[in-house]
Amino acid sequence: AAGVIQSPRHLIKEKRETATLKCYPIPRHDTVYWYQQGPGQDPQFLISFYEKMQSDKGSIPDRFSAQQFSDYHSELNMSSLELGDSALYFCASSNMGGNYGYTFGSGTRLTVV
């Protein structure tokens, strides 16, 4: 069965650089979510999109932006990277909101040096 695909799997960037993370949800899932998980931390909600419109927003820095495209894939853009942005970034998708559970991708490990 198709899963949530995230790319790249690993990414190393220098401070002040820009990073773009991509997420391809499960076909026919209408909602995409982005989470940030710092080392030894629980996942923190960043932002979600329902049918290509932003549906909810969490503690996402102003340096970050995200969008969902017509083919339902989503991208998380992070600019002016800081050392503290080093984390695992998860994308997840679901159908009809999150009431029935998410399917998560394998995450992108971002390291800022």
Add this chain to the structure above:
Amino acid sequence: AQTVTQSQPEMSVQEAETVTLSCTYDTSESDYYLFWYKQPPSRQMILVIRQEAYKQQNATENRFSVNFQKAAKSFSLKISDSQLGDAAMYFCAYTLSGTYKYIFGTGTRLKVLA
């Protein structure tokens, strides 16, 4: 503020034994959903079990079951006949109906001893 608390940072269980992971949450809403997710070393989050707040019956998925106490805002996970493959971080989470985000607890690391 809506919070999820997992008071056990780490638990150990002998293979084939039973272990219970604790979770409490705080919300003033009545319509919500609760989840347990497993995160193995491969790091992908996997849904273990789900509970609807309006259902009194505790959810069960094979060796996994929950003890849902709505009045106490408690949602514990019981793993029976523990297997080595159950070793992972376990996160409790909830979402309010009609919203598009989960609130996660801080996780419990489960070790399974052979």
